[in-house]
Amino acid sequence: MSKHLTKGKGLQDLMELMIESLMRSVLREFLDTQPDNKWNGYRQGRSYGNGRELEFRIPRDRYGNFHPTILALLRDQEIECERLAGSLYSKGLTQSEVGEVFEEVYGRHYSKGSISRMIEYLREDVDQWLSHSLETNYPIVFVDAIHIKVHRKDRVETEAFYVTIAVKEDKTREVLGIFNRPSESSGGWQEMFESLQSRGVHSIGLLVADGLKYLEDALARVYPTTPLQKGVTHLKRNMLNKVRHSDKEELSEDLREVFQTGNQYYTAEQA
Structure with missing residues (x-):
């Protein structure tokens, strides 16, 4: 699955999305401390990460006083960028422990209450991405289940995250979604396919997966004409x-x- 994320712009798109969302969240909190200041669009920015150059829109304020701390960290070194981007990807998209990232990056600059609000801003952006409309047809879709340890109150549990990556008509890759379930199940896979369908995916030319339990039956119920290649x-x-x-x-x-x-x-x- 990882090789499909890194080809095209799969993981790169997610990294750019999360970094942009993080900067917007911080700017909202920054503007709350300056009543006479306002959001003033975006400027293009670049940084290095995951062996590639990342491109994103940097939000700016009216007076030019907002300087995203995360950009300075990303410029420092490749290892720092990969570590931070990895944290944003895994913790941000799962909405699990995302506060640790904010504490690490912004803890010296904002109060705990501000960081809590920024987390909520980020979650709104994540929810919007998870439900955004998709194309009607994808020639190839890769799916896999990744099991990750997550903190639930006072204990650590292993949960399943269903990852879907598509190859589009122009041969570029697009991450369609990441779905969190307590474990792998036929019902979980069916919910994932139904979610893709509700977001506009009417047909899948070919589904590619490893020997995942329950997947074939769920695929047949939602996309009965889609062949499965293991x-x-x-x-x-x-x-x-x-x-x-x-x-x-x-x-x-x-x-x-x-x-x-x-x-x-x-x-x-x-x-």
């Missing part, structure tokens, strides 16, 4: 588990020769 990784593992340890290396070589997934000119007949 990834080869789990198939290889299952085959290797059925041979002696001394034969695994030989079988692995055979499987690498058969499944040349990185070669776009390799045909089924050749395999």
Whole structure:
């Protein structure tokens, strides 16, 4: 799943979205302390992150006094950017522990009450993104379930996050959504597909997934004409588990020769 996020502009779009949302949240709180000041549009900005140049709109105030602290942190070093962007992605989109990011970045500049309000601003932007309209057709959609430990009151629990990434008609990638459920289930997958449908996705040309439990039945109920292509990784593992340890290396070589997934000119007949 991670390789599909980093190709095109999948993860990059999410990072830019979260950084922009963070800056808007801080500007709202900044303007509350200056009654005679106002929001004055945006200016284009760039920073470095995840091995790429990020582009985003930086909100500005009337008097030019607002300077987003996060931009200075992102400029410091690549490692800092990746760590911070990763926190915004994982914590922001899940709405879990996002306050830790604000405390870390802005704790010395704002009170706890201000940080709490900024978190709510950010959550509004996240909710808006999670429900935004989608295209009517996607040729290919990748889905996966990622299990992440989250804090729930006084305990830590592992929950499932369903991630959907689409390949569009122009061959670029788009993150369609991230859906949090306590665990993987047929009902959870069906809710995810129904959510995509309610946001405008009428057809999916091909769904690509690993051997996920309950997924096939849920897909058939919501998108009955969509074929499911399973990834080869789990198939290889299952085959290797059925041979002696001394034969695994030989079988692995055979499987690498058969499944040349990185070669776009390799045909089924050749395999």
